[in-house]
Amino acid sequence: MPEEVRRIAQLARLRLSDEEAALYQGQFSRILDLFSQISKLQAPALDGHGQIPSILREDEVLPFSNPEALVGLAPEREGGYYKVKKVME
Amino acid sequence: MNASSIARDVASGKVSAQEVLSRHLGSIRVSEPQVGAFIRVMETEAMAMAKAVDEKRRQGARLGRLAGVPVALKDNLQVSGVETTCGSRILQGHVAAYDAAVVKRLKSEDAVLLGKTNMDEFAMGSSTENSSFHPTKNPWNLGCVPGGSSGGSAAAVTCGMASLALGSDTGGSIRQPAAFCGLVGLKPSYGRVSRYGLVAFASSLDQIGPLSRTTEDAALALSILAGPDAQDSTCSKKSVPDYSAVLGQGVKGLRVGLPKEYFLPGLDAEVEGSVRGAVEVLRQLGAEICEVSLPHTRYAVAAYYILAPAEASSNLARYDGVRYGRRSPSARNLEELYELSRGEGFGPEVKRRILLGTYVLSAGYCDAYYNRASRVRGLIRQDFKEVFKKVDLLATPTAPTAAFRLGEKSSDPVSMYLSDVFTIPSSMAGNASLSIPCGVNRAGLPIGLQLIADDFQEQTLLRAASAFEKAKPFPRPEKFSS
Missing domain, CATH: 3.90.1300.10 (Amidase signature (AS) domain)
Structure with missing residues (x-):
């Protein structure tokens, strides 16, 4: 299970300390017990449910009054670009 | 005031x-x-x-x-x-x-x-x-x-x-x-x-x-x-x-x-007394009171704590140390920039929910958890739809x-x-x-x-x-x- 917590943390791009991994590992078994309640429901009862209507609009580009304020939220930038660490060595 | x-x-x-x-x-x-x-x-x-x-x-x-x-x-x-x-x-x-x-x-x-x-x-x-x-x-x-x-x-x-x-x-x-x-x-x-x-x-x-x-x-x-x-x-x-x-x-x-699933044994006695007292006030004011049932209530907490963290894990992916908020100063490469900024920036409950959400959406578990919980949600919704045919x-x-x-x-x-x-x-x-x-x-x-x-x-x-x-x-x- 600690390996499982680490694997999930990796998928979520979340660095955990050893203490955190151990803590979550213990808590997850209780939380998964809670989740297992829904596995008691039989499949036929579930058929045809859970469709949430999708509400989509046209993907139109609208001007934003102050784009500089948005880009300015970045912790590091250079010119009009977001600055990040090297992707490839 | x-x-x-x-x-x-x-x-x-x-x-x-x-x-x-x-x-x-x-x-x-x-x-x-x-x-x-x-x-x-x-x-x-x-x-x-x-x-x-x-x-x-x-x-x-x-x-x-x-x-x-x-x-x-x-x-x-x-x-x-x-x-x-x-x-x-x-x-x-x-x-x-x-x-x-x-x-x-x-x-x-x-x-x-x-x-x-x-x-x-x-x-x-x-x-x-x-x-x-x-x-x-x-x-x-x-x-x-x-x-x-x-x-x-x-x-x-x-x-x-x-x-x-x-x-x-x-x-x-x-x-x-x-x-x-x-x-x-x-x-x-x-x-x-x-x-x-x-x-x-x-x-x-x-x-x-x-x-x-x-x-x-x-x-x-x-x-x-x-x-x-x-x-x-x-x-x-x-x-x-x-x-x-x-x-x-x-x-x-x-x-x-009054949905009977909300008044089960174990409910705090003073809470129950106070709520029933309030219902009595409504009755005296002219409301008609009856007992009803929302049979899938008991599955709601489990389904919610699958669906809400699943959505959260996706919504919170945007906090990557690039476009908003905190960036870890100790990252040596891009992968570490994501992991450390998020690891240092988020608190314990948020991490717990991101992990749970990532887990219930991950390959091999999505059907058992996320898809099933979505359908349970449909049943809960149907419970309410049925009951609101009978009561206001x-x-x-x-x-x-x-x-x-x-x-x-x-x-x-x-x-x-x-x-x-x-x-x-x-x-x-x-x-x-x-x-x-x-x-x-x-x-x-x-x-x-x-x-x-x-x-x-x-x-x-x-x-x-x-x-x-x-x-x-x-x-x-x-x-x-x-």
Whole structure:
């Protein structure tokens, strides 16, 4: 299970300390017990449910009054670009 | 003082917006050091807004419906030029570039925005103890939590630091703190209020709504907040009724159902007694009471704690240390930049939910968890649809207990999750619900009555709440009134 917590943390791009991994590992078994309640429901009862209507609009580009304020939220930038660490060595 | 009375008095010139503000700032100076309701008090901005309202009046211009009303905002709502932290270290220093739709609406009605209130980080929690900054205390008993995640908003209104506050509710985050603090807390139907400018937690569930002292204030606030918005595609185009107009209509002939799944053994006896007493008041006022059943209620908490973290894990992927908020200084490459910025920036509950959400969506588990929970949600929704063919309203406890003590549940996530057991089903169904105070227990803590109505039937909720409030005025301690 600690390996499982680490694997999930990796998928979520979340660095955990050893203490955190151990803590979550213990808590997850209780939380998964809670989740297992829904596995008691039989499949036929579930058929045809859970469709949430999708509400989509046209993907139109609208001007934003102050784009500089948005880009300015970045912790590091250079010119009009977001600055990040090297992707490839 | 109530928001509606302040707006009337400011509009008539009985009092100036600046006088009202200075009274509330006075309350903040007295109460805030003990209660900790705010992350930021916008004193300078509020003074400028109050001054502008007074100036507008002097010039003879027509004032808005919230003229001079000091309103506190949960810190997940964006106010242009003001820091929005969402209760998280990862967003510390994040200055909003635009106003949330609800903030625009408040400003256009001449409200005075007083500050940003404390909350569980990213609205994940039921006690406001998960704030990255400080816990908020319940003004009724400083050893107790105010509820959460909109605990700061609830505490601010409770002790007269704000006249009205906005919160957000994903699984009970407006109604449960309202119950714990003796306020009216309204969760509008999904789609009633635009979420543009609300920091997203679980987008299929999140709703914004008011916390207030009276039903009249809740109706006034909803009349202003509700309505279509092109910038939130989930926001309904349905017309907005005049919620204030229904307040005097009484409950005669209204059919009120008591869902038996909300009154099971184990429910706190004082909560049950108080809620049943409130139902009796409704009966005496002319409502018809009957028992009903929502058979899938017992699956709601499990399904919610699968769906909400799943959505959160996706919504919170945007905090990557590149475009917003905190960036780890010790990252050596891009992968570490993501992992360390997130690992250092998020608190324990947010990490727990991101991990749970990632897990239930991951290959091999998605069917057993996420897809199944989505279908359970459909069943819960169908339960409500069926029951609302027979009754107009449901009456239940808002929370299984009154406010619990600080620290009491913070080391046990499951027991914290279960404190939302009565508010989650209505969130999953997306219908309208409200909490109104219905009593005080022997320990001196408020108890909340939850009323639930069908989608877009907020007027029925407000009508019943108003009749109840008139018949049984809530005893709020003198020291909390401003």
